[in-house]
Amino acid sequence: MRTLDKRTKVTRRGFLKTAGAGTAGIIAVVNGGIVMGAGGAWAMEVKHLRPGSMATLVQMARDIYPHDHLADKYYAQAMIGYDASAGDDADLKAMLEAGVDFVDATASARHGGGYLSVAWEEDRVAILKSMEDSPFFQKIRGGLVTGLYNQPEVWAKFGYEGASAEQGGYISRGFDDIDWLEA
Amino acid sequence: MAQSFDMNDDSVVVVIGSGAGGGTLGTQLALKGIRTVILEAGGRHEIDDFENDEWGMFGKISWLDARTTSGDWRVAKDFPGLPAWIVKAVGGSTVHWAGASLRFQEHEFKAQSTYGNVAGANLLDWPITLQEMAPYYAQAEDRMGVTRTNGIDGLPGNNNFKVMKAGADKLGYKDCHTGRMAINSADRDGRGACQQIGFCFQGCKTGAKWSTLYAEIPKGEETGKLEVRPNAQVLQIEHDASGKVTGVIYADAEGKQHRQKARAVAVAGNSIESPRLLLNSASSMFPDGLANSSGQVGRNYMRHMTGSVYATFDRPVHMYRGTTMAGIITDESINDPSRGFVGGYEMETLSLGLPFMAAFLNPGGWGRSFTSAMDMYDHMAGMWLVGEDMPQESNRITLHASMKDQHGLPIPDVHFDDHPNDIAMRNHAYQQGAAVYDAVGAVRTFPTPPYPSTHNLGTNRMSEKARDGVVNKWGQTHDIANLFVSDGSQFTTGASENPTLTIVALALRQADYIAEQMGKNAI
Ligand SMILES: Cc1cc2nc3c(=O)[nH]c(=O)nc-3n(C[C@H](O)[C@H](O)[C@H](O)COP(=O)(O)OP(=O)(O)OC[C@H]3O[C@@H](n4cnc5c(N)ncnc54)[C@H](O)[C@@H]3O)c2cc1C
Ligand code: SF4
Numbered sequence: 001m002r003t004l005d006k007r008t009k010v011t012r013r014g015f016l017k018t019a020g021a022g023t024a025g026i027i028a029v030v031n032g033g034i035v036m037g038a039g040g041a042w043a044m045e046v047k048h049l050r051p052g053s054m055a056t057l058v059q060m061a062r063d064i065y066p067h068d069h070l071a072d073k074y075y076a077q078a079m080i081g082y083d084a085s086a087g088d089d090a091d092l093k094a095m096l097e098a099g100v101d102f103v104d105a106t107a108s109a110r111h112g113g114g115y116l117s118v119a120w121e122e123d124r125v126a127i128l129k130s131m132e133d134s135p136f137f138q139k140i141r142g143g144l145v146t147g148l149y150n151q152p153e154v155w156a157k158f159g160y161e162g163a164s165a166e167q168g169g170y171i172s173r174g175f176d177d178i179d180w181l182e183a
Numbered sequence: 184m185a186q187s188f189d190m191n192d193d194s195v196v197v198v199i200g201s202g203a204g205g206g207t208l209g210t211q212l213a214l215k216g217i218r219t220v221i222l223e224a225g226g227r228h229e230i231d232d233f234e235n236d237e238w239g240m241f242g243k244i245s246w247l248d249a250r251t252t253s254g255d256w257r258v259a260k261d262f263p264g265l266p267a268w269i270v271k272a273v274g275g276s277t278v279h280w281a282g283a284s285l286r287f288q289e290h291e292f293k294a295q296s297t298y299g300n301v302a303g304a305n306l307l308d309w310p311i312t313l314q315e316m317a318p319y320y321a322q323a324e325d326r327m328g329v330t331r332t333n334g335i336d337g338l339p340g341n342n343n344f345k346v347m348k349a350g351a352d353k354l355g356y357k358d359c360h361t362g363r364m365a366i367n368s369a370d371r372d373g374r375g376a377c378q379q380i381g382f383c384f385q386g387c388k389t390g391a392k393w394s395t396l397y398a399e400i401p402k403g404e405e406t407g408k409l410e411v412r413p414n415a416q417v418l419q420i421e422h423d424a425s426g427k428v429t430g431v432i433y434a435d436a437e438g439k440q441h442r443q444k445a446r447a448v449a450v451a452g453n454s455i456e457s458p459r460l461l462l463n464s465a466s467s468m469f470p471d472g473l474a475n476s477s478g479q480v481g482r483n484y485m486r487h488m489t490g491s492v493y494a495t496f497d498r499p500v501h502m503y504r505g506t507t508m509a510g511i512i513t514d515e516s517i518n519d520p521s522r523g524f525v526g527g528y529e530m531e532t533l534s535l536g537l538p539f540m541a542a543f544l545n546p547g548g549w550g551r552s553f554t555s556a557m558d559m560y561d562h563m564a565g566m567w568l569v570g571e572d573m574p575q576e577s578n579r580i581t582l583h584a585s586m587k588d589q590h591g592l593p594i595p596d597v598h599f600d601d602h603p604n605d606i607a608m609r610n611h612a613y614q615q616g617a618a619v620y621d622a623v624g625a626v627r628t629f630p631t632p633p634y635p636s637t638h639n640l641g642t643n644r645m646s647e648k649a650r651d652g653v654v655n656k657w658g659q660t661h662d663i664a665n666l667f668v669s670d671g672s673q674f675t676t677g678a679s680e681n682p683t684l685t686i687v688a689l690a691l692r693q694a695d696y697i698a699e700q701m702g703k704n705a706i
Contacts, residue, residue, distance in 0.1 A: 003499055004561070064549045067558060125550060132549075141549055149541035149557075150238055159561025160503065160537035163235030165388040169378030170341075175505035178342040180498045181349045181623065 002174040004159045006069065027055045027072060027116065035076070042073040044080055048087035053100040056115050057082065057140065060103065063124045064141050065148055067157075074154050078147035099136030103127060186410045188220050193444035195220050196697065197431055198451060199417045199460065202275015203686045204670035205451030206395025209411070210403030211694035217701065219409050220443060221400075222433050224416035224452070225271035228278075230397060233386030237538045240385040244278060246271040248588050250455065254578070254599040257632045261546035266597035267486075267636040269453050273413050274396025276453065276637070277683070279384050281508035282365040282392050283531060284329040285680035286320050289313040290518055291526075291571065294676040297518060298525040303602055304573035305483055309675040310647040310656040319688035327365035327393040327687065328372055336368045337361040338377060341505030343532045346496075346564040348510060350619035356514040362531070365393035365684075366506060374398065379505035381534070415441075418590055420448055420464040420473055420666070428473075428666045434590050447665040447697065447706050449658075451690075454484065454639035454672040458580045459595045461643070461653075474643070474660035474668075479653050481581060483574035483644050484597065485677040486636035488605045490568045491533060492616030493544060494625035495559035502534040502564050509534075515615060516570075516679045524607040527679045528570025530616060535565070543634055556629060564620060568612035569638070571679045573602040580642050638682050643672040657696040658689060665706040669693055 029051045030036050035058070036043040046054045061075040086093035104114040106127045111118050118124050131137050148154065155162050164170060188195050198209040201223040209221040225244065234240055246269040252259035258266060270276045290297045292313055295306040324332040331337050338361045340348065351359035366383075367376045377391040390397055403409035414436035421442070422428045430444035450457045458481035462472040472480050509532045516527040535543060537560055545553055556563075578600060582593035601609075617628040646652025649661035658673050660666045669690050671682050678685075700706045 001499055001501070003501075065554050065557075066551060067554050069558070141547075145542050146238060146538065150538040155537055158537050158557065159499065159501065162536075163382075164504075165235050165378075165380050165382065169380035169389075170504040171377075171379040173504070174501065175341040175379040175381075176339060176345065178345050178500060181345055 001177045001179050004156055004161065006157050006159065027058050029055050037072045037076065041071065042076055044076055046083050048083050048093060049096060053097055054079065054083060056100045056103060057096070059116055059124070060128065060140060061144055061148070063121060063128060065144055066121065069157050070154060074148065074151060077151060078144055081147070095136055095139070099134070099140075102131065102136070106130065186404070186407050188218065188410050190441060190443050192218075193430065194218060194446050195444075196447045196449065197222060197443055197445035198449045198669065199431065200224075200275060200451035200453065200456070200670065201273045201395060201400065201411060202270070202451065202453060202670065203277050203395065203683045204690050205449070206274060206277065206399050207687045207690040208449055208451065208669045208694055209409055210395070210399040211691055212697065213403035213406045213409035215694060215698045216406070216408060217698060219403070220445075221409065221411045222415040222417050222431065222443065223273050223411060223413050225273065225413065227273040227411070227413040228386075230386065230388060230390055233388050235380065235382045235385060235388070237385060237536045240279075244270050244272040249586060249594045251583055251586065251594065251596045252598070253596055256599040256601055258635055259599070261632065262635050265635045267455055267639050268634065269455070269639065273400065273411060274394045277394040278386050278396055280394075280637075280683060281383050282506075283508050283511070283681040284324065284327060284363050284365045284684040285529070287313065287316075287678040287680055287685055288516070291676065291678035292316075294526075294571075301525060301573060301604060303575060304604070305576045306574060307644070307646060307651055307675050310645055316685075316688055316692075319692045320684065322691050323684055323688040327398070327684070328367055329363050329365050329684070330368050331360070331363045335371070338364055338366060338368045338506055338509070341379060341509045342500050343502035343505070343534050343564050344510035346500055346623060347512065347530075347532050347566060347619060350622040351512050353622035354619055356512050358513045359510065361509060362511045364506070364508070367391040372398065377506060381503050381505055381507065383507040416590070417452075417460060418463065418592060420450075420460065422466065422468065422473070422663070426468060426663060428663055438590065446701070447667065449667040449669045449693075449697075450643075451668070451670040453670055454642045455580055455595050455597060457668060457670055457672045458642040459582065462582050463592050474653050474662045474666055476662050477650050477652060479644060479651070481642050482576050482579045483641040484578040484580055484599060484639070485572050485574055485641040485674065486599060487638045487640070487677055488528060488568070488570040488572045488608045488612070489633040489638075490609050490613060491565060491631035492568065492613060492620065492628055493556075493563050493565040493631055494617070494620035494628040495556060496562050496564065496624060497626055499561050500564045501561055502532075503536055507534055508532060508567070512619070515612070522611055524604045524611065526571030526604070526608065528568055528608055528612050529679055529681075530612070530619070531567050531569065533565050533567035544629060544631055546632065556627065559626075566616055566619070568609070568616055569679065569681060570608050570612060571677050572605045574641055574644070574676060575600065575602055638671070638677070640671045640674040640677050640682060643668045645673045645675045658693045659696070667693060667697065
């Protein structure tokens with residue numbers, strides 16, 4: 001069977017600066033409006049939301065749809081648009097900031113620190129679970145369905161090949177190449 | 184070549200909608216020499232405009248005008264503003280359809296006699312039989328180039344089909360093959376053979392799949408008798424003091440309104456817009472809407488019992504390669520009440536690309552239960568379950584009390600409650616679907632809830648008696664002789680098969696009838 005190479009290829013894309021493939025890790029706010037991934041793997045400039053809020057949103061995104069083979073930069077890419085939207089839409093901005101405050105407050109009450117400081121995924125997920133019917137959570141989750149999974153850059157990592165007409169379809173590229181079924 | 188008719192020409196037949204029903208009817212009338220104008224709400228996107236991009240094509244040609252939902256069906260919770268997936272473009276939903284083309288079975292035309300009285304169901308026999316339909320089914324199959332009919336070979340099976348077939352064999356199912364598909368397995372009718380591109384739901388880039396957009400309408404236009412006017416959304420059907428329809432009011436792309444006169448009008452806007460248009464055309468003479476003396480316009484909305492089963496395996500499948508609907512098991516498409524429900528269902532392979540899978544596998548789902556399934560996307564096989572649902576009077580399209588569309592008309596609300604028979608059938612189908620995959624070593628199986636409705640049926644149903652339905656056996660409204668319904672909203676009951684072959688066969692049959700009635704000056 002023809003299968004796909006799922007290894008990460010280093011690419012640069014739009015606003016998000018990537019310094020390397022990166023791995024899942026700590027998301028931090030460095031000076032001013034810069035949010036950065038572990039080891040400087042990626043960085044983005046945040047203009048309208050509090051940079052700390054963006055860092056929390058990126059971590060939330062990973063906790064909602066955790067894929068261990070996806071680096072944080074794809075989650076950052078999925079969330080970056082909220083910064084510009086918050087600049088245009090005061091109601092959205094207020095909702096996002098209040099949502100992050102709520103997440104942080106819940107984390108503090110349970111674990112004595114903000115959401116980003118909660119080290120175990122299951123503890124962070126429990127916080128999200130407690131608020132999953134809120135419009136804030138539903139907005140973030142709903143947006144991720146396209147924001148994350150409709151990024152062509154992630155498709156190969158799931159073994160999905162995207163557009164095929166340009167390559168003549170799959171008639172000669174493995175539409176029927178399954179080789180493990182018993183006769 | 185392509186014609187253009189005058190707005191005041193009251194000798195033309197106006198067809199509303201250019202999909203399976205309208206596109207076929209309009210073309211067939213033109214081929215019979217009848218001057219016809221198809222008014223289509225959407226734009227004209229030829230094959231060059233198609234993209235192998237799920238959300239891109241969805242955004243480009245879907246019907247996205249506001250709609251609301253109500254009732255206990257899961258779609259109302261998961262997709263409250265999107266009850267149905269219908270195309271708004273020349274070609275209608277035949278641009279996005281998968282191509283499965285099955286005849287109904289004899290007993291399915293006689294649902295009430297066969298199933299008896301099912302509590303809560305508004306069952307009725309069709310006023311036509313399989314025998315009467317047979318010649319039109321044959322004509323439709325030839326026209327659409329349906330595989331396994333007319334000596335046309337079946338399509339080759341892709342990976343997704345091979346998994347299903349292996350499971351079906353192990354389970355002892357007898358009738359599993361690559362389907363009767365309106366997709367060319369070899370060059371035919373000026374269109375090429377399927378290249379196994381795998382984006383059938385996004386518009387077929389090779390034209391191998393039948394669509395009224397390129398397989399019918401151009402033939403009608405060539406006669407010089409057919410005009411297709413895109414970006415023409417009909418808002419109201421008008422009538423005179425005698426109760427005959429005289430024409431329609433439509434809005435163009437800029438929202439400017441026009442009146443197109445007509446000798447006869449055929450409504451084929453699919454089963455949400457067709458009843459909505461009749462209701463929105465209420466007048467002092469017809470205060471409950473046109474053709475609604477029975478009160479059945481908008482009622483008996485059916486959407487088929489649906490659901491999907493996806494399964495993950497320890498080894499790769501790559502189900503997205505090749506035809507989207509690549510095979511079928513028909514063994515469960517029988518009426519065997521010992522299973523705990525009446526009517527039957529089909530099991531048909533289905534694959535979604537990664538972007539759609541994320542949205543539809545388990546709408547609202549999140550966390551590792553969800554993502555670990557997505558992680559196995561390339562190890563996944565899938566099937567769609569589609570069966571007969573029970574018509575219920577209270578499942579209906581109504582006009583929203585306060586919300587209006589861009590033209591100032593009330594938007595439709597789509598109300599649907601599952602009937603206990605639908606639920607029993609779905610549970611059985613989930614169980615059998617999972618069993619097919621378990622038989623070949625599935626690691627996990629997923630009972631995926633219904634998608635927004637792709638099969639919308641029954642809201643202007645056909646009946647022998649005027650009091651039971653909206654149209655007679657020709658799709659002619661019981662109340663108004665020169666007003667017809669030409670889409671799936673005519674269906675008396677839904678049967679277990681995908682509806683389009685029957686819609687096309689009914690349209691071809693209706694064209695004969697309209698020509699005959701016009702010849703006799705009866706309309
Ligand atoms: C993804 C998908 C897969 C499918 N697969 C299959 C399959 O494999 N087999 C099968 O049998 N069926 C399938 N179907 C269903 C099939 O497409 C429909 O049953 C069929 O196209 C319905 O025909 P119709 O004429 O009723 O409506 P449509 O084909 O939807 O056409 C209606 C047209 O009317 C237009 N219209 C509506 N209101 C107005 C108005 N007021 N003024 C002007 N124009 C208007 C619409 O824009 C549209 O173009 C599928 C559908 C989808 C979405
Ligand atoms: S798989 Fe075949 S029918 Fe489907 S889009 Fe490709 S060429 Fe067309």
